[in-house]
Amino acid sequence: MPSVSALFLLGLGLAGAVPSAMKRQTTGEYTMGFIGCSMSENVAQGYVANGGKHMWGPYGTGGLVVQSWTSTNSASWALFDKQAAKYGKPVEVWVQICIFQNPGATYDEVKQLIANARQHATPEAKIWITGQPIYPDNPSSCFLAGPQGPTLTTDLAKKAGADAALNVTYPGDFKLMKGEVQDGCHANTAGQRSLGKQALAIWG
Numbered sequence: 001m002p003s004v005s006a007l008f009l010l011g012l013g014l015a016g017a018v019p020s021a022m023k024r025q026t027t028g029e030y031t032m033g034f035i036g037c038s039m040s041e042n043v044a045q046g047y048v049a050n051g052g053k054h055m056w057g058p059y060g061t062g063g064l065v066v067q068s069w070t071s072t073n074s075a076s077w078a079l080f081d082k083q084a085a086k087y088g089k090p091v092e093v094w095v096q097i098c099i100f101q102n103p104g105a106t107y108d109e110v111k112q113l114i115a116n117a118r119q120h121a122t123p124e125a126k127i128w129i130t131g132q133p134i135y136p137d138n139p140s141s142c143f144l145a146g147p148q149g150p151t152l153t154t155d156l157a158k159k160a161g162a163d164a165a166l167n168v169t170y171p172g173d174f175k176l177m178k179g180e181v182q183d184g185c186h187a188n189t190a191g192q193r194s195l196g197k198q199a200l201a202i203w204g
């Protein structure tokens with residue numbers, strides 16, 4: 001059994017910018033996939049620009065809201081599988097809940113996305129879940145998702161993270177501040193950089 005001091009040193013070794021409990025397990029390059037929409041692409045663009053190599057780069061997910069991912073045989077999942085063929089099935093998947101104002105999304109649909117993610121990843125893959133980015137200084141900013149849209153998606157992500165039966169991790173919300181948004185919803189270059197840094201802080 002390791003001594004208390006050895007455990008303490010291990011703890012120090014893991015300490016970083018984010019709480020160690022939230023840190024990813026060490027895994028290789030491009031072993032983390034993601035599903036989502038143009039907002040996830042904004043994250044992936046900034047992540048790549050900041051030197052991130054653990055998660056996939058952008059792969060054309062613009063417009064792919066929740067309902068694009070509820071059928072496991074959809075064109076969206078075919079895109080995902082193409083990435084998986086290139087890099088190997090991912091051992092981690094970030095599920096981003098993206099919506100249009102109509103129809104929004106239900107918790108059942110979110111659960112379906114999680115089930116599908118498991119099916120398209122390695123067995124025992126770690127699943128992360130978030131909503132769309134929130135806009136702390138202009139909460140109703142994103143016209144595509146509707147005034148309550150970003151909050152609806154983050155509430156769904158929190159609920160999933162708290163649901164032990166789903167075994168998924170909610171690491172917190174992505175944030176876009178005034179000056180980082182180009183059209184009310186999407187990140188400008190500064191916003192992409194910021195989202196990329198937020199992703200690096202969680203996933204390395």
Ligand SMILES: *[C@@H]1O[C@H](CO)[C@@H](O)[C@H](O)[C@H]1NC(C)=O
Nearest residue numbers: 124125126127166167168169
């Ligand atoms: C929960 O997910 C982890 C990966 O995050 C996996 O290692 C573990 O086996 C899963 N547990 C259950 C009960 O499925």
